[in-house]
Amino acid sequence: VPPSNAAPAVDRYLARLRTRAALFLVARAIVAAIGAAGLALAIGALGAGPLAPVWAAYAVWVIASAAFVTAAAIALRPIAALRGSGAASLLARARADLVSPARSAFELATAGAGGGSSSALIEAHAQRLRAELAGIAPASVVPWRWLRHPTALAGAAALVAGVLLVTVFERAAGGAWALMHPGGRDAEGIPIAAAFHDVRARLVFPGYLARASQSVGDPGLIEVPAGTTIELSGRTRIDATAAELEIGGAPMRMEREDGRWVARFLARGDTALALRVRGTDGDWIRDAVARSVHVLHDEAPRVALLVPAEDEVVEGDETVPIVYEASDDVGIAAIDLVVRGAGAREQRRRVGAPENGARELSGDDAVILAELGAQPGDRIEVWIEARDGDDVAGPNVGRSESRWLTVASAATRREAAIAELAELVDHAIAALGDRLERPPPPDEPSSRARLDALRASTDRLVFALDSHASHVRGGGRRNADSVLYSEASARLRRLLFEEAAAHGSPIAPLAARQRIDERAVAELEDDVLLLADLLTRARIEDAAEIARELEALRREIASLLAELRRADTPEARAQQRLEDLMQRMSRLGTSVPEDFANTQEQAQQTADALTELREAIERGDLDAAQQQLTRLEQQIDALARALGSGEQSFAEERFGPRERALAEALDRLMGLEAEQRELARRTGELRGRAARRALETSGAESADAARRLARLPRAVREALAPIDAERLSTLERDAYDAVVQRLRDTEDALGTGDLGEASRMIETAEDQLHELARDLDLDSMMFPGHDGHTARAARAAEDARHRLAELHGDLDGVLPDLADHLAGGERGQMEGDAPRQRGARGASSELAESFDHGPDAMPLSPDAATALREIARVMDDGTRGLERGDPAGAARAQEEAARRLTELRESVEQDMQRSAGGGGGGDGGTSAPDFRRPVHIHDADEFAGPMELRRRLLDAMQESAPSGYEESVQRYYEGLLR
């Protein structure tokens, strides 16, 4: 009989039944054992309590172990019956009839054929049994309900009972911990026990957070914002006489409140917490649960300064917009605009204070640096600060990036002008380069393409020239130069037009286009060289100006040092001012243009001397400071000399002919002005005499006319109102009072209809007002006064003078025809003056031509030429008046021409002064020092001499000059005063 697999299959089936049953038994045993042990432990914990001694703990563990073993043994006892064929008995529950066959099959298979049995029979039996067993699943033989055995149920019940015991009875819970940690002590030897239960933390947040308080049960880690008040409370499992909370090792006594031990503390930083109690025996016991606090710090607000977006140069009185945005994790309490100026002084202004502590905020504001005391040239740092409401750790402050605002000054304007000019030079070179690199091609398409390509760079140049001319004209700097730019632009436009026309249809021959190109190249070459020269001159002047500014600052520092020496205790403001000045100087000291590499080293030496000066002052060594100041003076002198000589030689070399031509034209203008004044004076006097004679014969008719003019002198007096008589010198005040009195007299005379008296009073007032206006004008040149008040007074006097002249004209208008009242000699004088006036007119036209055509065919000043042509037309009126025998009309025109010539002369003079790099008086302007001279600090007494000289000169100017030399003498005196 071949071997069969039926018998092993039966064996395997029985083995599966055996295993399943064994597993179930083990499970029941485990449950029973755990339940028994758990109950035993719970009872033991209850009995032993939280402070269980070690021996008691071990005893409980022994009992629990015994319970475990016993319960397990009982539950596992049936497992022995499953060995061998015993497993077949398990089939009894499913098929009792198969128990015996199964046992037989197992035993036969185990015994084998050698036992005398027929193999075939055994095999047949096994096969039959296997067939039977195939329909019986092991799960139905050993079902899951086996687990609901009483042993398991008892064990589970015991376990539940044990858990309940520990849960319900705090003593049991504490005892359980003690059983788990028998004899536990901390590093200090203090017993550890589960002493506390029902521990709670009540969290009271800082007021600025505006959050409701919150309770946390049995906290292990308490995470709270800094400043949170934590109220930690709990009950003890043992009788306690005291309790403490250790915060970072420092004990805090806990109070008993409503059966709970309570402690309150403020969360300031991360710390460990520990509870401990003192039992009735007086020993301290530490609570087993470790607790800690983690403080969440409030973050600083984030701030961004959106506008200005970058560092800028601004005018002192300019309103600088400020735009910001800020955010905070909790809430923003305040936003400040902070400005730090020279001397590191900070000024702050609250620009936002949201009531509800908004988390995000944006806003805008503005600042005017001059109002904060910033001076031209100062560099001001601006930023925004935002604070949150954190009143625990102090408000957290967020700061934006800083922006540096430089208060516009002469230096910054010069820098800007130089940058603009440098750009202009670049444009010019680019236009020239483009043209040189693309000579005119012979064929039409290439030529047109070339034209288009060249136009871009040339148009840029033309635009830049126009723009720069406009800036120069508008910026009041070197007006005479503006014509250079505008003329160059005009010439280029013409050439471009011609070139465009040559590319019309049909296109011009190559030779013609080449001729235009040659002219354009020549023009661009001239422009490039001119602009490069102007740029160099501007840079030299800038450097020289820096030297002048350095010198001015040095003088001021010297003065303050002297002040500090005199004072017993240094005056804070003086020191602060000194600091400001030194800061400005240190900035200037290294800002010599890079073109002057030789002077760069000197500039560095200046900066070094300044540093040493600062150190000497800081340590209070005024002697050393004085020595350093002397060294600084030498450095500045050397720097200034180098720059000054460069300035002079370059200007002479490149612009000498032009400057000389301008000076010559000015000289001729002065002569013309003197001549016109003389002519106006002669006719004016003649008119006065004729008017008086006319009045004597006019009678009542003129009285009515006079009364109609009576209100006009008041307007002249009002024009004098800006003059503060208290600030005038004695002589000037006398003149002022006299003018005012003459005007009142005029008013009275007109009121009474006395035209003759009014005319005389006006003439007198005119003379006196003329003197006053001139004195004030000179004063304003020398002493601009606080806020330029002298300059304003001078302007007011000039304005009043014009109004008075108009009044005089009106008066002449109502007078009878003066021509009828001319004496014979007077008529002859007018006829004799007419050719003289025509000569002046011719001179005016010639001078206009000179201003229009300077050296190198470049106009000196088209504006002056235009003004002279207009003046020539006014002179024509004067000539006609003289020829007609109309003294009023002639005098009016001649005086107007003289006035305009004076204005023109002053304008040209100012322009030349600017060209020469000098400063002048005027509206609060500062007089630039002569930095080439050795510096001398003046005592107050030393001014007596010059002041006296000035006074004597002013007095001398009141004296009459030889006839015909009045204007010359006057200009001489003015020159001396200047």
Next chain:
Amino acid sequence: MRPVLAARITRAVVLAAATIVVGALAPERAHALPPGADGQRLRGASEAIEDLRLEEAAAAIDALSAAYPDDPDVRFERALVRFDRGDYQGAASDAGASVVLAGAIRPAAERIELHRLIRATRDINAGFVEQRSADGRYVVRHAPGPDRVVAQYAVEVARAADDAMERELGIRVPGPIRVEVYPTAATLAAVSSLTVEEIERTGTIALSKWNRLMITSPRALVRGYPWADTLGHELVHLVLSRASHDRAPVWMQEGYARFLERTWRGGAPVLTLDPASDRLLRDAAREDRLIAFDRLHPSIAMLPSAEDAALAFAQVATFVELFHAAHGSAGLRDVAQRVAAGVDAREAFAAAARRSWIELEHDWREAVRARPEHDGPIPALRRLRFRHGEAQLDETEEVRIAGARRFVRLGDLLWSRDRARAAAVEYGKAWSSAEGDPIVGSRLARAALAGGDVDRAIEVLVPLTGEWPDHEPLWSVLGSARLARGEREAARAASREAILLNPFDPQPHCDIAQASSDATERSREERLCEELGEL
């Protein structure tokens, strides 16, 4: 008052005052010479120093110093020996200790002046570093920094010049041969008896004295100068001084030096007179304005003008050239030996030529008058332009034709904006009115080369380098142009000429780095190209 006069007066006053002080102290504290024969030996040693028999003097002084370590005269003479050996610290120490007390050998004024020189040399050399040849015979000292570039080449030039002297004059002076490179004219003036004004006026920017060669760094000049030929020139002086026991008069010294200064380059000696000097010489000969040879003492540098100095150089150089043409190097050696033996230089020349001096001089004058006329316009006399400060100098003003300056300026403006082709157009306009001007030519060539017109660049440069061989930018651009055309050897030669004028221009180094076939040279020039490019 002219600054140089003021400086001389000041120096004279100081010297006089010091002399009075020394004189007042000397009688009380003066020592007698070492007694007897030792005193005579000291005098002999002093004379040996004067005759540049330095080895002989050193041996005697060393022996006397051992016997009389504190004798002031011995110490002062030892100071001079140490000074001539380059031991400036030791020399200053000896001179300082004995300048007041010594008195038997040298007058007080001389001692004081020497003491000043020694101290100044010590102070200035204190911060110097040195480069030596492998055999130690050639030592170049220089200020730390860029001058190391000069020093590298100077070692090579000194060796070549030394070999040439042995070849031409049969003399090999004892080593080491020391070369000192001074960074400015002012420092050279401080260590010599010249003033800065004299240096700048006459262009005397190198000296051979106190057994060493002193040259001014080419970076002290705007466009450098022929420093290598100058070094060769000074080495001739050194050799001739030693060979003739310093008895050769200045005119002979300068004649030999000018004639032999380029022999270090190899080949037979050839005099190359620049056209301006040639013209000066012919005009002076025709107008009978030649300077008497005796007037050249004590130094050509002390002649009143650069024109006089140039004429003097031309005179003596052509005289020696003529002599050499007739009698060869052997004749030159013969003259040197006769002068060393104490024969007057004129007699020595006459004896060597077996003719009278008058005949020799007459022949020379005739030869000068017979010099061929120079073709084309005569360029202006080359003047060295010293650098003052660090500023970029505007060369436009040096363009002789005023009308061309405008276009040079325009070209410069365009060039500075990288508009090479446009710049070339403007330089071309300048060239049309100032053809032959080296400043215009070099710029035109540079712009043409940058604009891709290599042939134009070379066409302009080649004749100019003949007319203006000392104008470094010409050689520099020519080297670049040759390289651009693939003419490597010619490029290397031109660039090397540029380096021998101004080694601080990085371009020639960069070009040689590409053109050279020698790996060692290529490596060195690459490094210098990089280093100088970063300066």
